[in-house]
Amino acid sequence: MRNGVPFDKVFDVERLMKHEQMAMSITFSEFEGNEFDWHAMQFKERKDGV
Numbered sequence: 047m048r049n050g051v052p053f054d055k056v057f058d059v060e061r062l063m064k065h066e067q068m069a070m071s072i073t074f075s076e077f078e079g080n081e082f083d084w085h086a087m088q089f090k091e092r093k094d095g096v
Contacts, residue, residue: 062070072082081090 075089076082079094080092082088083090
C-alpha cells in the first residue's frame with residue numbers, strides 16, 4: 047500500500063502500457079513531494095535532502 051492505495055488490489059499494473067505505468071509512478075511520487083522534470087525526464091533533487 048502506498049499513499050493509501052492498495053496497488054495489488056486496485057491496479058493490475060502488468061496489464062498497463064509502459065507509458066501508463068510511468069505516469070502512475072510519477073504521479074504517486076509527486077504525492078510524496080518529489081518533482082519530475084519533464085524536459086530532462088528525471089526527478090529533480092529534493093531541497094529537503096530526501
